[in-house]
Amino acid sequence: xKRTLNQDTIxxxxxxxxxxxxxxxxxxxxxxxxxxxxxxxxxxxINEHHILGIAYQLEIASMTDISKxxxxxxxxxxxxAKKLHLRGYLTLSKNExxxxxxxxxxxxxxxxxxxxxxxxxxxxxxxxxxxAMPLRDVYGELPDFVELxxxxxxxxxxxxxxxxxxxxxxxxxxxx
Numbered sequence: 001x002k003r004t005l006n007q008d009t010i011x012x013x014x015x016x017x018x019x020x021x022x023x024x025x026x027x028x029x030x031x032x033x034x035x036x037x038x039x040x041x042x043x044x045x046i047n048e049h050h051i052l053g054i055a056y057q058l059e060i061a062s063m064t065d066i067s068k069x070x071x072x073x074x075x076x077x078x079x080x081a082k083k084l085h086l087r088g089y090l091t092l093s094k095n096e097x098x099x100x101x102x103x104x105x106x107x108x109x110x111x112x113x114x115x116x117x118x119x120x121x122x123x124x125x126x127x128x129x130x131x132a133m134p135l136r137d138v139y140g141e142l143p144d145f146v147e148l149x150x151x152x153x154x155x156x157x158x159x160x161x162x163x164x165x166x167x168x169x170x171x172x173x174x175x176x
Contacts, residue, residue: 027128030127030128030131031128032046033127034126034127034128034129035049037125038117038121038125038126039117041120042113042116042117044113044117045080047070047072047076047077047080048080048083048084049114049117050070050072051066051070051077051080051081051084051090051104052084052089052090052106052110052113052114052117053114053167054066054069054070054167055090055104055105055106055110055114056106056111056114056115057163057166057167059105059106060103060104060105061103061104061105062101062102062103062104063077063078063081063101063102063103063104064101066081066104068160069160069163071156078102081102081104084104084110085104088107088109088110089106089107089109089110089113090104090105090106090107090110091104091105091107092104093105149161149164152164
């Protein structure tokens with residue numbers, strides 16, 4: 001069945017897109033600032049920290065995986081992974097049967113670095129988390145973003161959402 005759009009639908013779509021763009025921009029700006037401040041003491045960029053996290057989660061990840069799950073261009077993923085490799089945090093390898101793709105894996109040093117960033121995280125230095133605290137006080141829990149997750153699922157797919165959900169779980173090494 002082909003969809004047709006009337007003027008009201010087009011106007012609603014435009015207003016919805018504008019709202020999502022404005023909210024996303026504001027949220028990203030805060031997130032970016034918080035993330036930069038968090039990883040700055042470790043001489044890591046946001047992309048480098050994100051790649052370490054993806055590599056930690058997947059154990060062995062292709063550059064395609066890093067690009068897709070990190071929501072970054074393949075060349076960006078590769079360039080930052082090379083920097084992490086030069087610092088001794090990642091190994092880069094090729095599959096013997098298919099040399100077209102590069103795979104990354106955390107070194108012990110990379111794993112220690114990533115886990116150190118998690119252990120040292122301080123929510124009191126994070127305005128984004130602090131902004132969510134009134135919701136936690138009222139509802140007894142942090143927002144779970146059901147509607148946003150559904151939107152992301154329709155754009156990036158179920159595998160992407162499952163990765164996000166897995167990566168938001170507590171790493172075994174941090175459990176006491």
